[in-house]
Amino acid sequence: MIKNKFSRRKFLSNIAGNLAFFFLSNAFLLKRLNAKTRPKIVIVGLGIGGATCLKYLNKISDLVDIIVVEKQNEYQTGPLSNLVIGDILKRKEICFKINKKKYEKVKFIYENVIAIDVKSKSVRFSKDLKINYDFLILSPGISYKNDILQGYSVTDKKNIPHCWDGESNIIKFKKRLTDLENNSKIIISSPDYPYRCPPAPYERASLIANYLRKLNKKGKILILDSKNSFTKQENYFREWKINYSEVIEWIPRRKGGKVTFYDQKKNLVKNSDGQIFRGDFIHIIPEQKAANIFYDSGLLNEGKDWCQINPISFELHDFRDIYAVGDSIDAWAMPKSAFSANSQAKVLAINLINKILEKEYVDPVFLNTCYSFSKEDRAFSISAWYRLNVKKDKIISLGSSESNVNANNSDRKLEAKHAFGWYETMVNDLFI
Amino acid sequence: MNKISFYFILFFSISLFAGEDQTINLIVENCKSCHNLNIETTKKIPSINNLDKDEFVRLMKKYKNDNDNSVMNRISRVLSNRDILKMADKIYDKK
Structure with missing residues (x-):
């Protein structure tokens, strides 16, 4: 157990009558909480982490x-979104509205957050509307760097949509893909680490190749x-050799893979050596950073890409009672995946409950399993457990391992089945 | 898996997870990401609910020792036998 250094909040200093005992997950006997004022927890962002x-x-x-x-009342998941691009799933199959019947005592506000006011402990939506918090959880996803690639703007609607979040127009992406003529050349620019869902550019290439064949x-x-x-490079190479021989080519950075210039009108990109690559469909996956709300609120300075957190509580460094989870944080050894966000959020929530109830923190354990598809019935994965280091100030991996490179067809098929199973369990658990 | 990774995992499997009950609770919470323990929401992943405690322990030890590099083999080989028994206590004793 880890000592909770939390000093009592104002609402806990005004102790009045007794509340009741509550049970959490049939395991945590919650201690009696006496309070005149109920703590107010505000969660911003209703993706996997939120x-x-x-x-x-x-x-x-x-x-x-x-x-x-949450700014939208419907959430499009990142997981399985490449299967929509690859015409394996329909977009509606990865879009969900939260089942409010499961959360009768929770208030939902569908507004765009402008900023967090740290001093007044409030969330601001517009000049006239704000709500106060005692504890604030930020799970807003990511934003994009606009200054890395000359000639490319994330907001230019004439570009092929990057489709790296639920806001992007996945249908538009797919239509432009579908409209390609025979023998077209597709260029995918894959970003440098760290970014959301590390194997996704390669899964996307695989499923685009599969779709073109269809x-x-x-x-x-x-x-x-x-x-x-x-990540999962050898598994991808094996799958490409079996399924998409002569279709997918990968050029690493050391051989000129780093794109530095984009010309939308001429349909070309250049690498750092000035070498020109022309394509009929140029898909830039932008370099990424924490969500804009962190910068707009002064929680993160320009030049810093990811939020620094306490790995036990997920509280932001230097900002008391503000917590962050998911792809905007630097989680050390953990990749930015839906499974990671899900696992981190469990620790955040359980330890926030412990803090409120003045119990000791749980020493965190995290799990990540990330599935990738090469076809609708072929998938492979990477898994790892994570804990904290001895100093309890960062998350370390206990060793990741991935599917056998030479897995047979039935193994690949079984992993595809498990991938769909994980997804169904998760979305049912969180949204349905 | 190379030799260093093997000993790394072996070291942690006997020294880190066999600890506190709350840590076991968190391990089980992570199992729920794929295996919902309350309602069966998918038939694509084997249900834990349909097992009894002894069968769960037997299967987990099998996954751990089979060395077939399946998802469950990779996830369970970090766990010690004591972890598995404590997980079984956590999952089945409340039922």
């Missing part, structure tokens, strides 16, 4: 006020990579 926090904190919704702020179109996919290696 929805997981909500599910766990809802277990003490008799003790606290929970307010969820359309009876030939084409070439060139991955220009800002990295010299990538």
Whole structure:
């Protein structure tokens, strides 16, 4: 157990009558909480991280006020979104509205957050509307760097949509893909680490190749990579050799894969050596950083890409009672994946409950399993457990391992089945 | 898996997870990411609910020792036998 250094909040200093005993997950006997004022927890962002926090904190919704702020009332998941691009799933199959019947005591506000006011402990939506918090959880996803690639703007609607979050137009991406002529050349620019869902550029290339084949179109996919290696690389190489021989080509950074210039009108990119690559469909996956709300609120300075957190509580460094989870944080050894966000959010929520109830923190354990598809019935994965280092100030991996490179067809098929199973369990648990 | 990784995992499997009950609780919470313990929401991943405690322990030890590099083999080989028994206590004793 780890000592909770939390000093009593104002609401706990005004102790009045007794509340009740509550049970959490049939395991945690919650200690008696006496308070005149109920703690108010505000969750910003209802993706995987935010929805997981909500599910766990809802277990003490008799003790606290929970307010969820989300700009959209429908959430499109990142996981399986490449299967929509690859025409394996329909977009509606990866879009969910939260089932509010599971959260009767929770207030939902569908507004765009402008900024967090740290001094007044409030969340601001517009000049006239703000809500106060005692504890604030930020799970807003990511934003994009606009100054890395000359000629490229994330907001230019004429570009191929990057489709790296639920806001991007995945249908538009797919239409432009579908409209490609036979023997078209597709260029994918893959970003440098760290970024959301590390194997996704390569899964996307695989499923685009699969889709073109379904359309009876030939084409070439060139991955220009800002990295010299990538996760599950050998598994991908094996899958490409079996399924997409001569279709997908990967160029690492050391061989000129780093794209530095983009010309939308001429349909070309240049690498750092000035070498020109022309394509019919140029798909830039932008370099990434923490969500804008951190910068707009002064929680993160320009030049810093990711939020620094306490790995036990997920509280932001230097900002008391503000917590962050998911892809905006620097989670050390943990990749930015949905599974990671889900696992981190469980620790955040459980330890926030412990803090509120003045119990000791749980020493965190995290798990990540990340599935990737090469076809609708072929998938492979990487898994790792994580704990804290001895100093308890960062997350370390206990050793990751991935699927056998030479796995047979039935193994690949079974992993595809498990990937869909994990997804169904997660979205049912969080949203349905 | 190379030799260093093997000994790394072996070291942690006997020294880190066999600890506190709260840590076991968190391990089980992570199991729920794929295996919902309350309602069966998918048939694509084997249900833990349909097992009894002894069968769960037997299967987990099998996954851990089979060395077939399946997802469950990779996830369970970090766990000690004591971890598995404590997980079984946590999952089945409340039922």
